[in-house]
Amino acid sequence: MIDDYFKIALKNLKNRALRSWLTVLGVVLGVFLITSLLTFSEAIPRAVQEMLRQIGGDVIMVMPGEGIDISTYIGFASGLELGNEELEAVKRARGVDIVLEMPFQAENVRWRDQVETVLVWGLDFESGLEMIRDDMGWRISEGRYPRPGRREVILGQLIPRNFFPGIQPGDEITVSGRKFTVSGIMQSLGHRENDSTILFDIDDYRSVTGTREGTPVIMARVEQGHDLNVVISNIERSLEDTIARRRGEDSPSFTVLSSDAMLELVDTVLGAIQSVIIALSLVSVLVGSIGIMNTTFTSVNQRVKEIGVLKAVGAKKRDILAMFLIESGIIGLVGGLIGIASGISFAYFMAYLVNQNPEMIVEVQVQASPYLAIFAVLGSLFLGVVSGYLPAKKAADLNPVDALMYE
Amino acid sequence: MSSKPQIKLDKVKKTYRIGKIDLEVLKGIDLEVEAGEFIVLLGPSGSGKSTLLNVMSCLDVPTEGHVYLDGQDVSLLNEDQLAGVRGRKIGFVFQQFNLLHHLSALENVTLPAVFQGRSESQRKKRAADLLESVGLGERMDHTPPELSGGEKQRVAIARSLINDPEIIVADEPTGEVDTDTGKKIMGILTDLHEEGRTIIIVTHDLELVDYAQRVIRIRDGVLSEK
Structure with a gap:
């Protein structure tokens, strides 16, 4: 029916x-x-x-700007930066183990006769390699990790594929008239954009980009035996002191978050x-x-x-x-x-x-x-x-x- | 004649309320119809003949009085129970055929059997036989707009027969067709009467009186039989 x-x-x-x-x-x-x-x-x-999951649970992020700004979370695109004073303030905070700034910027990079505009990241190789290896799970697929102070760089997974076909560890690239040696190529980080970057030692990054300071994010690892939340408030206090001293006022213009809180x-x-x-x-x-x-x-x-x-x-x-x-x-x-x-x-x-x-x-x-x-x-x-x-x-x-x- | 009438109307009144005025269309009608009768119900327009047919065929219930069908007081039934009685016992033929335009002749004929829960194969077989018997074996797949007035009325007659009812009611069945076609349709209804069915026709056409065994006249809601 x-x-x-x-x-x-x-x-x-x-x-x-x-x-x-x-x-x-x-x-x-x-x-x-x-x-x-x-x-x-x-x-x-x-x-x-x-993106956040790659960062371990005991890593604290410090970002410029206060409150919740959605653009901050989707791609750190707020345009605001933290300077060296803030970086030093974070380093001074109790319970902080490693502190890293991670600035990035687009630069013209030359390999042989080819010039491409590539996103370059700066990272303190001295203290930071350990952290990106152990806490953020970055791995080298070809070559080896770079040595600090030797003008070495590592390439994102997609650089040889999409930018410089044929480039391999040992090759030289030129940025802003300075030569660097490719020490290795990273495994995929899971995102196309992250895989399309070149990682420089922080001092090299500063010299090729012509910047003295400034980073959209500071990462801090909590020292073993310290409580995450206590360290977060230590960092906040340290930053507040710095800013108060500098400007004679106490308006905070930063956000301190654990990756879980983020x-x-x-x-x-x-x-x-x-x-x-x-x-x-x-x-x-x-x-x-x-x-x-x-x-x-x-x-x-x-x-x-x-x-x-x-x-x-x-x-x-x-x-x-x-x-x-x-x-x-x-x-x-x-x-x-x-x-x-x-x-x-x-x-x-x-x-x-x-x-x-x-x-x-x-x-x-x-x-x-x-x-x-x-x-x-x-x-x-x-x-x-x-x-x-x-x-x-x-x-x-x-x-x-x-x-x-x-x- | 059997002892119990097939249809019995007992002091049936039907009143319509139009605005603030009560219009009494049927004014206390007593009528008995035996099984197998061929009745022509004659009356001018506004006489109440269609209302009487509606009450006799379970389409409507009286305001006062009782209607018995095969001894059952149908004036006490609710709308769905009446629909069930109509589906099983009564076949309808309308002046304007009232076929569904987007369904084929065959589908139109099978429709009443759908509501009786007959299987599709059963329905189609019977519908095809019925269309064959009214001379439309070749036109089964045509839709009503593709059929002539006489053909439409024959489809409607086939539809009225699908559930094998004992009673066929027809409201002006020849009203929309020409004289020759009208005669053919009356011929089919006469055949159905000879098969033993009760035929009740409502009309104002005096020529149809010739087919009737019994003529009932209605005027101003009152019967006069001759």
């Missing part, structure tokens, strides 16, 4: 093909927005988490963004739902006489109700399926576009969630049935005599 209603419903929908598709489109837009935005926005925290912050901020996205998407779903209701009402009004005939020949209320609910359910379901397919595809496309942007330090990797897909399919089916209910009820409650006389 249900399969008969299904066939009849399909015929009715086909009979009003244009209107049916327009209504489906209303649902598609809502589901499309929800799936694409949610899928994409879920990928951003994953990318940031991925993860939490990122989650909080992106969670808030997602809530807004969900709220906006729900509005569009509501619009789709009103569309289904409108179409079904119109359909009922256009078919009053037909409903009268069906009732005359023995259709009960639940038969009429079922027929119309199946119709609106099909609209919802088809809209949901198309919306999910297009939404997920669009999320992948957006991620592709974002990853094309060379300023993005993290790589956004979209993962289509099967739960979201199932939820969206069932949700849009439910939406169709719920939106169709009022008009279907109206149809089912029609008096057969009145309906038959309706012109």
